[in-house]
Amino acid sequence: MDLQELLEMGKQERDRQDLKQTRIRCCTAAGCLSSGAAAVKNSLEAAVTVANLEDSVEVCGVGCLRFCGRGALVEIDPHRILYEEVTAENAPAIISALSGEERNQEGLPVQGDRQHPFFALQMPIVLENSGKIDPERIEEYIAVGGYQQLHHVLMEMTPQEVIEEIAKSGLRGRGGGGYPTGLKWATVAKMPKGQKYVVCNADEGDPGAFMDRSVLESDPHRILEGMAIAGYAVGANYGYIYVRAEYPLAIKRLEKAIQQAKKYELLGSQIFDSTFDFKIDIRVGAGAFVCGEETALIASIEGKRGNPRPRPPYPAESGLWECPTLINNVETLANIVPIIREGSDWYASIGTENSKGTKVFALTGKVCNTGLIEVPMGTTVRQIVEEMGGGVPDSGTVKAVQTGGPSGGCIPAEFFDTPVDYESLLKLGTMMGSGGAIVMDENTSMVEIARFYMEFCRGESCGKCVPCRAGTVQLYELLSKFLDQQATHADLEKLKALSYMVKETSLCGLGISAPNPILSTLRYFSEEYEELIQQDSLNGKVTV
Amino acid sequence: MSKIKFATVWLAGCSGCHMSFLDLDEWLIELAEYVEVVYSPVGSDLKEYPEGVDVCLVEGGVANEDNLELIHLIRKRTKTLVSFGDCAVTANVPAMRNMLGGSEPVLRRGYLELADETPQLPYAPGIVPELLDRVLPVHEVVPVDIYMPGCPPDAHRIKATIEPLLKGEKPKMEGRDMIKFG
Amino acid sequence: MSVRTLTIDGQPVAIAEGATILEAAKEAGIHIPTLCFLEGVSAVAACRMCLVEVEGISKLLPACVTQVAEEMVVHTNTPKLQEYRRMTVELLFAEGNHVCSICVANGNCELQDAAIKVGMDHTRFPYRFPNRSVDVSHPQFGIDHNRCILCTRCVRVCDEIEGAHVWDVAQRGTAAYIVSGLNQPWGEVDACTSCGKCVDACPTGAIFRKGTTTAEKQRDRAKLEFLVNAREKHEWTR
Numbered sequence: 001m002d003l004q005e006l007l008e009m010g011k012q013e014r015d016r017q018d019l020k021q022t023r024i025r026c027c028t029a030a031g032c033l034s035s036g037a038a039a040v041k042n043s044l045e046a047a048v049t050v051a052n053l054e055d056s057v058e059v060c061g062v063g064c065l066r067f068c069g070r071g072a073l074v075e076i077d078p079h080r081i082l083y084e085e086v087t088a089e090n091a092p093a094i095i096s097a098l099s100g101e102e103r104n105q106e107g108l109p110v111q112g113d114r115q116h117p118f119f120a121l122q123m124p125i126v127l128e129n130s131g132k133i134d135p136e137r138i139e140e141y142i143a144v145g146g147y148q149q150l151h152h153v154l155m156e157m158t159p160q161e162v163i164e165e166i167a168k169s170g171l172r173g174r175g176g177g178g179y180p181t182g183l184k185w186a187t188v189a190k191m192p193k194g195q196k197y198v199v200c201n202a203d204e205g206d207p208g209a210f211m212d213r214s215v216l217e218s219d220p221h222r223i224l225e226g227m228a229i230a231g232y233a234v235g236a237n238y239g240y241i242y243v244r245a246e247y248p249l250a251i252k253r254l255e256k257a258i259q260q261a262k263k264y265e266l267l268g269s270q271i272f273d274s275t276f277d278f279k280i281d282i283r284v285g286a287g288a289f290v291c292g293e294e295t296a297l298i299a300s301i302e303g304k305r306g307n308p309r310p311r312p313p314y315p316a317e318s319g320l321w322e323c324p325t326l327i328n329n330v331e332t333l334a335n336i337v338p339i340i341r342e343g344s345d346w347y348a349s350i351g352t353e354n355s356k357g358t359k360v361f362a363l364t365g366k367v368c369n370t371g372l373i374e375v376p377m378g379t380t381v382r383q384i385v386e387e388m389g390g391g392v393p394d395s396g397t398v399k400a401v402q403t404g405g406p407s408g409g410c411i412p413a414e415f416f417d418t419p420v421d422y423e424s425l426l427k428l429g430t431m432m433g434s435g436g437a438i439v440m441d442e443n444t445s446m447v448e449i450a451r452f453y454m455e456f457c458r459g460e461s462c463g464k465c466v467p468c469r470a471g472t473v474q475l476y477e478l479l480s481k482f483l484d485q486q487a488t489h490a491d492l493e494k495l496k497a498l499s500y501m502v503k504e505t506s507l508c509g510l511g512i513s514a515p516n517p518i519l520s521t522l523r524y525f526s527e528e529y530e531e532l533i534q535q536d537s538l539n540g541k542v543t544v
Numbered sequence: 545m546s547k548i549k550f551a552t553v554w555l556a557g558c559s560g561c562h563m564s565f566l567d568l569d570e571w572l573i574e575l576a577e578y579v580e581v582v583y584s585p586v587g588s589d590l591k592e593y594p595e596g597v598d599v600c601l602v603e604g605g606v607a608n609e610d611n612l613e614l615i616h617l618i619r620k621r622t623k624t625l626v627s628f629g630d631c632a633v634t635a636n637v638p639a640m641r642n643m644l645g646g647s648e649p650v651l652r653r654g655y656l657e658l659a660d661e662t663p664q665l666p667y668a669p670g671i672v673p674e675l676l677d678r679v680l681p682v683h684e685v686v687p688v689d690i691y692m693p694g695c696p697p698d699a700h701r702i703k704a705t706i707e708p709l710l711k712g713e714k715p716k717m718e719g720r721d722m723i724k725f726g
Numbered sequence: 727m728s729v730r731t732l733t734i735d736g737q738p739v740a741i742a743e744g745a746t747i748l749e750a751a752k753e754a755g756i757h758i759p760t761l762c763f764l765e766g767v768s769a770v771a772a773c774r775m776c777l778v779e780v781e782g783i784s785k786l787l788p789a790c791v792t793q794v795a796e797e798m799v800v801h802t803n804t805p806k807l808q809e810y811r812r813m814t815v816e817l818l819f820a821e822g823n824h825v826c827s828i829c830v831a832n833g834n835c836e837l838q839d840a841a842i843k844v845g846m847d848h849t850r851f852p853y854r855f856p857n858r859s860v861d862v863s864h865p866q867f868g869i870d871h872n873r874c875i876l877c878t879r880c881v882r883v884c885d886e887i888e889g890a891h892v893w894d895v896a897q898r899g900t901a902a903y904i905v906s907g908l909n910q911p912w913g914e915v916d917a918c919t920s921c922g923k924c925v926d927a928c929p930t931g932a933i934f935r936k937g938t939t940t941a942e943k944q945r946d947r948a949k950l951e952f953l954v955n956a957r958e959k960h961e962w963t964r
Binding site for chain 3: 288290305307309310458459460461462463464465466467469470471472473474477494497498501504505506507
Binding site: 639642645684719724 | 819823824825826827828829832833838841842845846847848849852853855856857858
């Protein structure tokens with residue numbers, strides 16, 4: 001394929017879409033599918049046929065429409081009418097309402113408010129195509145400019161220039177660490193020529209986080225294009241997407257996308273007749289959270305037990321099969337195409353001084369509006385939780401929001417005016433993490449939350465290093481002792497001491513960050529621990 | 545000079561630690577000049593653990609209701625409680641029953657499954673103390689002041705631990721001679 | 727070959743580039759405790775006993791895999807390290823069923839030695855009493871998972887030196903255990919050459935040579951009868 005053919009293909013698809021007056025977009029990401037989206041789409045198609053509107057109305061499946069808590073979601077172009085909690089029974093009413101005459105008729109689902117801050121405060125860059133295009137059709141991706149940036153970098157930029165562009169954009173790793181992406185790319189690029197790899201880390205595993213899943217399900221080609229650009233920049237000709245088996249739909253759509261891209265020679269040998277070859281394979285994880293840790297992920301791709309190993313050497317130096325390997329998270333790679341397209345200055349103009357661009361959060365928990373939000377860095381926690389999220393249902397009080405999953409901590413309500421960026425969250429004792437944001441109300445026991453995450457880490461520890469394997473078990477037991485109201489002040493000291501020990505001595509990020517939920521809740525909600533402490537009797541506490 | 549009130553107690557253990565204590569041989573005579581033995585299975589015949597004990601060596605883990613009651617009494621009435629030997633410090637061999645997960649399966653294993661004839665579960669409330677679900681080291685039940693591991697701690701270690709206590713000092717529990725388990 | 731000079735616990739050391747802090751400390755006669763480290767097989771930095779402090783670096787570094795650097799200033803035995811090492815050993819004791827008094831390795835065990843070294847007179851963490859198994863299906867050897875600390879020395883020695891790869895780790899977290907073959911009884915694993923290297927590598931009594939356990943010592947059941955006869959019937963010979 002050359003550029004001409006690519007542009008022609010895009011034009012044909014746009015023309016095809018323009019033939020229809022109305023485009024009914026049904027969310028077919030995993031969230032809405034679990035609310036019956038497949039049946040909704042089928043019955044909408046049937047209703048179109050019954051109404052004899054096939055020539056003017058198209059029903060298509062698209063990616064995530066964000067408002068996951070109100071699925072199944074259906075949006076109708078050109079007026080962008082959003083219907084919430086749609087069921088198959090609503091289909092005839094939706095179709096007959098298209099004429100505009102029977103708007104108030106019964107059987108029509110609730111109409112969403114697109115002006116609500118939940119939507120209005122979003123800034124879609126990563127999710128720009130999400131909910132708009134059919135993720136299973138490469139034509140639709142190409143119709144919105146897909147693969148043009150790959151062509152652009154191959155034809156008009158040197159690898160060095162690509163890396164500089166990414167570096168200047170200020171993009172940082174969205175997996176949680178926030179390592180400067182440009183620097184990572186430059187390191188891999190600087191390694192001597194030879195076999196190198198690009199790996200997309202799609203092993204999203206934090207409880208409550210589903211950003212990466214949505215991106216993969218909604219816009220898989222964007223990841224492929226981003227990986228290919230990364231491959232060109234660092235001198236790699238092979239990419240792996242490591243995706244967890246719990247995401248079957250994402251895997252299916254990725255497989256389909258790779259097949260389509262190969263068919264049109266957008267992946268493979270001599271892409272756009274250049275000298276650049278790039279192939280992508282999928283590796284499906286078997287359900288271990290620790291495989292999201294990069295050295296464990298590498299071991300897993302190599303077919304070994306997914307155990308982390310000490311770094312250095314870092315994967316950039318010695319990764320897959322000891323070759324230099326670039327590992328980026330899904331959301332990081334999803335940012336590459338827009339950065340190349342709009343330029344690094346544009347990207348760097350969004351966000352805060354040290355955190356550029358946007359961040360996708362999965363907003364969940366005790367909050368009215370749950371779903372996916374993409375906001376510019378620097379948006380305050382209050383805007384996210386109270387304005388976009390609409391606060392706690394039934395006029396409850398927000399107590400805190402947990403970010404960073406089992407590696408993170410909580411932000412208590414008094415700090416809600418903090419702008420969200422990497423550094424400010426670290427200062428609060430939590431972390432950006434991959435983007436889970438779980439809202440807690442005044443009824444939430446923070447000790448119980450700490451124990452929930454410790455239970456998770458205890459179960460997900462690979463068992464290699466002692467502090468993580470045995471320490472998380474003891475931390476869990478200690479927290480249980482508090483919740484059983486059997487703990488003493490000595491136990492509180494022990495809890496702190498062991499938390500610091502596990503944090504400082506564990507081998508990989510899982511163990512290092514495992515005590516964070518404890519340390520964070522101790523920092524802001526120590527009175528909850530104190531309240532659970534039994535009066536220390538002279539004899540100490542019997543635990544039989 | 546008033547004598548130190550000295551006690552030794554035997555909970556769930558094999559009495560090996562007490563045998564080792566008796567290995568102190570002639571030093572026991574010297575010890576007797578410093579201490580008044582107020583309670584001990586090998587040194588006195590008192591049934592009630594007295595008040596105001598200065599030093600008590602506790603052998604054995606806490607395995608049944610009697611042990612539990614006694615260890616609380618000991619803690620209340622004792623200045624310096626020494627966890628004496630591995631069973632007291634780690635629960636050791638008696639605790640190997642903990643792997644069966646509770647007193648009920650332990651009794652069934654011992655009195656029913658392994659019985660040669662007339663299998664029956666022992667039940668004599670008020671006479672035979674009930675087993676606790678788990679055998680516990682002493683410090684998991686009450687605070688302990690000094691740990692003297694060993695199975696058993698040999699006489700030298702016992703002497704080196706007691707001697708400073710007689711002078712009101714804390715022994716230094718360090719190194720192979722003092723804290724090797726087993 | 728170039729040489730690096732560094733300071734370990736205030737003592738200057740010169741050693742070849744590429745050497746680890748552990749090697750440099752050994753050269754200087756400074757003992758850093760280890761458990762999973764075994765000379766001759768790859769280092770995995772799993773037990774965290776050999777963590778040291780390096781000035782200018784906020785993280786604690788495992789001495790067994792961290793290469794020396796010019797003018798590095800290393801502290802191997804700070805109060806914090808001492809405390810963390812003791813906690814590590816306590817966690818290990820609490821995690822398994824380490825009953826020294828009945829163990830084949832009593833008096834000859836690296837875990838026991840480590841406990842003495844770090845001054846562990848008791849563990850502050852409650853014992854877990856896991857229900858673990860013993861596999862004595864192999865004609866010469868046995869493995870008692872109760873005593874295993876998952877150092878994976880056996881795994882590495884079998885894979886890297888004997889080349890048989892009989893051992894590996896199964897499951898994860900606290901459920902992790904050393905597995906033979908495809909989770910078969912050890913005696914049924916064809917790949918095992920019965921070389922016994924894992925027995926030698928094991929730091930505790932987990933992998934042992936049969937016949938060395940207390941339970942297997944020979945019993946002379948006829949002796950009591952002999953004694954009774956000797957006393958009562960004056961029969962002095964058997």
